[in-house]
Amino acid sequence: MKTKMHKPQTTSIEKKVDAVVVGAGFSGLYMIYKLRKMGLSVIGFEAGDDVGGTWYWNRYPGARCDADSVEYSYSFSEDLQQEWNWTERFATQPEILKYINHVADRFDLRKEFQFNTRVTSTHFNEDRNQWKTVTDKSQRITSKYCIMATGCLSTWSIPKFKGLENFKGETYHTGNWPHDGVDFSGKKVGIIGTGSSGIQSIPVIAKEAKELLVFQRTPNFTVPAKNAQLTEAYKKEVKETYAEIRDKARKSAAGGSTVNFSPTPMNEYLEDERTSKMQDVWDLGGAQFLGVFGDVLTSQETNDVLVQFVHEKIKQTVIDPETAKLLTPKDYPLGTKRICVDTDYWETFNRDNVTLIDVKAAPIEEVTSTGLKTNSESYDFDILVFATGFDAMTGALSKIDIQGPNGSLKEKWTAGPRMYLGLMATGFPNLFTITGPGSPSVLSNMMTSIEQHVEWIADCITHMEEDNFEKIEPQQQAEDAWVHHVNDVAHQTLYVKGNSWYLGANIPGKPRVFMPYVGGVGNYRIKCDEVAANGYEGFELSRNMSLTKNKAV
Ligand code: FAD
Numbered sequence: 001m002k003t004k005m006h007k008p009q010t011t012s013i014e015k016k017v018d019a020v021v022v023g024a025g026f027s028g029l030y031m032i033y034k035l036r037k038m039g040l041s042v043i044g045f046e047a048g049d050d051v052g053g054t055w056y057w058n059r060y061p062g063a064r065c066d067a068d069s070v071e072y073s074y075s076f077s078e079d080l081q082q083e084w085n086w087t088e089r090f091a092t093q094p095e096i097l098k099y100i101n102h103v104a105d106r107f108d109l110r111k112e113f114q115f116n117t118r119v120t121s122t123h124f125n126e127d128r129n130q131w132k133t134v135t136d137k138s139q140r141i142t143s144k145y146c147i148m149a150t151g152c153l154s155t156w157s158i159p160k161f162k163g164l165e166n167f168k169g170e171t172y173h174t175g176n177w178p179h180d181g182v183d184f185s186g187k188k189v190g191i192i193g194t195g196s197s198g199i200q201s202i203p204v205i206a207k208e209a210k211e212l213l214v215f216q217r218t219p220n221f222t223v224p225a226k227n228a229q230l231t232e233a234y235k236k237e238v239k240e241t242y243a244e245i246r247d248k249a250r251k252s253a254a255g256g257s258t259v260n261f262s263p264t265p266m267n268e269y270l271e272d273e274r275t276s277k278m279q280d281v282w283d284l285g286g287a288q289f290l291g292v293f294g295d296v297l298t299s300q301e302t303n304d305v306l307v308q309f310v311h312e313k314i315k316q317t318v319i320d321p322e323t324a325k326l327l328t329p330k331d332y333p334l335g336t337k338r339i340c341v342d343t344d345y346w347e348t349f350n351r352d353n354v355t356l357i358d359v360k361a362a363p364i365e366e367v368t369s370t371g372l373k374t375n376s377e378s379y380d381f382d383i384l385v386f387a388t389g390f391d392a393m394t395g396a397l398s399k400i401d402i403q404g405p406n407g408s409l410k411e412k413w414t415a416g417p418r419m420y421l422g423l424m425a426t427g428f429p430n431l432f433t434i435t436g437p438g439s440p441s442v443l444s445n446m447m448t449s450i451e452q453h454v455e456w457i458a459d460c461i462t463h464m465e466e467d468n469f470e471k472i473e474p475q476q477q478a479e480d481a482w483v484h485h486v487n488d489v490a491h492q493t494l495y496v497k498g499n500s501w502y503l504g505a506n507i508p509g510k511p512r513v514f515m516p517y518v519g520g521v522g523n524y525r526i527k528c529d530e531v532a533a534n535g536y537e538g539f540e541l542s543r544n545m546s547l548t549k550n551k552a553v
């Protein structure tokens, strides 16, 4: 989907810039745009060979967003949002990647990036107030600021199955899909994983493959997308009202204006109104089903009512009662594992060429040369697809050796991530993360959250440059209080009852800590704005006299 061939620049071995940005997804691109506009010198590094992040890597069949396309886009440029035309309610991966390429071309953003380059370490030199960033191409870049735009869902995870190296067929992970696609025709395919990626790809693979074996450990709650082509009238209306749409999204709980999360708890509806209310929202399609009542994620009683509603839908859709039973999520509240949005997911299990296999009852023991073996049976296939998810939120950061003056980020996060506002961590001056742990991030339309973070970081750096500050880092007390608050609000919800990647539960050995902030995008923005307005309350800003001797202090 590249619109333009580009020659990756190669940065000389030693270089000094104002800021290093790691990652060329939506976050990194906008961060580079802002920093460059502020007159700072910047270098971006990206492990992939082009821009796109999530949408560069996740090219599996059926991949698309489940936030409305018109809102899953940048708002920072009025011209950009007026000139771009989305075609579907939920855009496909190729369309989103085309959009990202358009943005990169339009604002000439590639020239600051070095592609095919992974950042391996960054160490802070306290005497010089500088980060020294090292790449896998042995470059060493010093910079005052280092900004991690490394993504919440960019470190794909393949479980360490015994015997995996013996498999003679093809293997793929949805999060690292080949750019020229996979030919499933005439093939017997096994897929492990029934989260959002599995649920999107299974219906499409089932249509292409000769046979599909779906290995399911936990059934997931999913809502039909009701995807559709966007009409000209709708697009015109959106463009005319974009300012209001964006404003509403920024103030909302989940970062979107079209997702209506009702504030009204279920008990305020009469019993016979509840089912029709659920049906109405179900018919609208998409993740907004989670917000049908105001207390879906705080009241077990309300949640149970939604669960029953979904159970009925499965029964009505899936013909074979045993398969229907197996597809029915029972052990956790709806929404506490990320809700999925699908097209024809349950219907796919009515096809003759699709078999659902319960690997909770009979766990996978090993991968063999021709397929896999559970503790009760062996299965053969030609292609094995891992839809097994990501080391979310902390994975990409933990892979980089990040050393502050008093130790590494990895050590600091041994018992789970600790950050102030999900933006910075104590002990790591001038190092920012975009949508880091402790911010609404993955619980929101991430475009809204990414823009908010990039703009906050850009304003903070402007403040530092204008007032000759050399260093900023959170005060320990502020960080501790924020971590406590994030934990506290999460524990007032049902979220902590699901074995989700939000809690790190999908990665063996990962500390069980609820990582995103459930307090809502609008409230969180107010907090961040207040912090900035109060002179970066909770942060320690310092000037280094020897370094700033030529500047007015
Ligand atoms: P990413 O897009 O993940 O980009 C990070 C980049 O950093 C990657 O390209 C990676 O290669 C690079 N990188 C990481 N570490 C290094 C390193 N050490 N050195 C060099 N480069 C590095 N969100 C929504 O709000 N709505 C949706 O509908 C939605 N759908 C999604 C569908 C899928 C399949 C997935 C996986 C995620 C989805 N998300 C969705 C979340 C999505 O990740 C964000 O919306 C958004 O794209 C994140 O952008 P980003 O730039 O922050 O991170």
Ligand code: N01
Pocket (backbone or CB within 6 Å): 064, 065, 066, 067, 153, 159, 174, 192, 193, 194, 195, 196, 197, 198, 200, 215, 216, 217, 218, 338, 341, 359, 364, 387, 388, 389, 390, 442, 501, 506
């Ligand atoms: O990953 P997941 P994903 N044996 O972690 C199973 C975003 N996204 O890539 O639940 C057997 O959700 C695991 O089983 P269990 C979105 O934020 C969005 O699907 O741990 N099975 C689970 O079924 C999403 O939440 C879209 O029991 C194993 C699956 O693999 C996030 O990305 C689309 C196993 C992993 O599900 C991640 O989604 C795609 C094992 N050893 C992604 N290990 C949109 O539509 C894991 N599993 C917007």
